[in-house]
Amino acid sequence: MIKKILSLVLLLSALATSAQETTSSPQMADAFRSEGKIYVVIAVIAIIFIALVAFLITIERNVKKLEKQINKD
Amino acid sequence: MKHWYKIIAVILILYTLVWGLLNDVPRLDILNETIRNVYYHVPIWFAMLFMMSVSVVQSILTLTKNKLDNDAKAYNAALVGFFFSIPGLTTGSIWAKYTWGTWWTFQDPKLNGVAISILIYLAYFILRFSVDDELKRARISAVYNVFAFVMMNVFIMILPRLTDSLHPGNGGNPAFAKYDMDSSMRMVFYPAVIGWILFGYWLFEIKNRISFIKNKIHD
Numbered sequence: 001m002i003k004k005i006l007s008l009v010l011l012l013s014a015l016a017t018s019a020q021e022t023t024s025s026p027q028m029a030d031a032f033r034s035e036g037k038i039y040v041v042i043a044v045i046a047i048i049f050i051a052l053v054a055f056l057i058t059i060e061r062n063v064k065k066l067e068k069q070i071n072k073d
Numbered sequence: 074m075k076h077w078y079k080i081i082a083v084i085l086i087l088y089t090l091v092w093g094l095l096n097d098v099p100r101l102d103i104l105n106e107t108i109r110n111v112y113y114h115v116p117i118w119f120a121m122l123f124m125m126s127v128s129v130v131q132s133i134l135t136l137t138k139n140k141l142d143n144d145a146k147a148y149n150a151a152l153v154g155f156f157f158s159i160p161g162l163t164t165g166s167i168w169a170k171y172t173w174g175t176w177w178t179f180q181d182p183k184l185n186g187v188a189i190s191i192l193i194y195l196a197y198f199i200l201r202f203s204v205d206d207e208l209k210r211a212r213i214s215a216v217y218n219v220f221a222f223v224m225m226n227v228f229i230m231i232l233p234r235l236t237d238s239l240h241p242g243n244g245g246n247p248a249f250a251k252y253d254m255d256s257s258m259r260m261v262f263y264p265a266v267i268g269w270i271l272f273g274y275w276l277f278e279i280k281n282r283i284s285f286i287k288n289k290i291h292d
Contacts, residue, residue, distance in 0.1 A: 026102045038094060045090050053083050056275070063282045070289045 078271045085268030089113075093261045099254075103172055110168045111258065112265045117161040120269040124154030124277065125194075129222035132215035144211035145288070147218055148201060149280035153273050155194055162187065173239055181239045186228030193221045 029038075093112035101108060131147035134140070165184075166176050179185060200217055204210035233240060254262060 026100045027105055028098075028100055029106045042091050042094050045094075046087060049087060049090060056279070060279055063279060063286070066286050067282060070286055 079275050082268050082271035082275060085264045086272060089116075089261050089265040089268060093265070096257050096261060098258060107168060107172055108258075110164065111254065112261050114161065114164045114168060115262070116265040116269040117157050117164065119266045120273040121154045121157035121161055123270045124150045124157065124273050125222055125225060127274075127277065128154060129218055132218040132222075135211050135215040139208075141207060141211055141288075142285075144215060145284045146277075146281055147215065149284060150277050151194060151197060151218065152280065153276045155191070155198075156276070157269075157273060158187070158191055158194075162191070169239075178239070181233075182236050183229060183233040183238050183240045186232055189228050190221075190225040193224050197221050 089112050093109055098106070098108045128147045128150035131143045131150060135143040135147060169178065169184075170176050177184060197214060197217055201210055201214045204213055
């Protein structure tokens with residue numbers, strides 16, 4: 001009797017696990033993220049954005065210089 | 074402290090660039106990871122709409138105050154808004170290719186509306202270049218800009234909601250709930266919208282200062 005119950009439990013648990021495997025969730029970039037290298041991409045994006053902002057700031061400084069020159073004249 | 078909004082803009086955008094790729098997003102078929110485009114593609118359009126609103130306010134001020142300064146500001150705001158619409162269109166096109174399966178579909182009223190709106194604003198720029206007299210140019214283009222803004226809102230805000238649209242939140246049910254955004258997504262989406270609007274305002278301010286210098290040199 002115990003053997004029967006035990007085998008039933010094992011069977012059910014096996015079914016449960018296989019059922020979990022078959023219900024596929026939508027594909028996400030899990031592997032990509034688990035490797036941890038997504039940080040590299042983020043760093044690249046952030047550096048590009050910071051560089052653009054730095055460029056914008058230098059443009060703004062040039063504009064400021066021109067404004068000062070014009071106000072002098 | 075007149076630089077505060079620029080600092081906030083940069084911090085908010087940087088935050089969305091980093092956290093937008095790291096945070097958990099709803100797992101949805103077809104969309105998959107591209108749901109993260111909501112953090113980058115949509116705020117660009119919000120910034121565009123904001124700049125066009127600034128532009129129309131400046132145009133109305135041009136008509137009421139009769140000042141050329143406001144006309145230059147209206148033009149600069151429209152230019153920055155136009156500048157935002159180009160990455161908005163291309164990013165939307167790429168996103169559409171991988172989710173709707175096509176670069177462009179004429180079935181979607183929002184895409185057609187955006188295309189028409191961009192042409193309307195192109196006509197605004199052409200109109201400006203074709204009038205030589207400064208005061209005349211200011212008044213004519215201000216009147217046209219009010220018309221352009223109304224038409225843009227009809228084409229991209231109203232018409233897509235009256236018919237069916239592939240865009241979420243359109244097609245008879247305008248609601249943010251339909252974006253399939255959970256609270257963790259909102260934590261990135263709203264800062265992104267604010268960040269890009271402030272960034273657009275920064276570009277607008279630099280453009281204004283340059284046109285002010287140009288005017289001084291011409292005088």
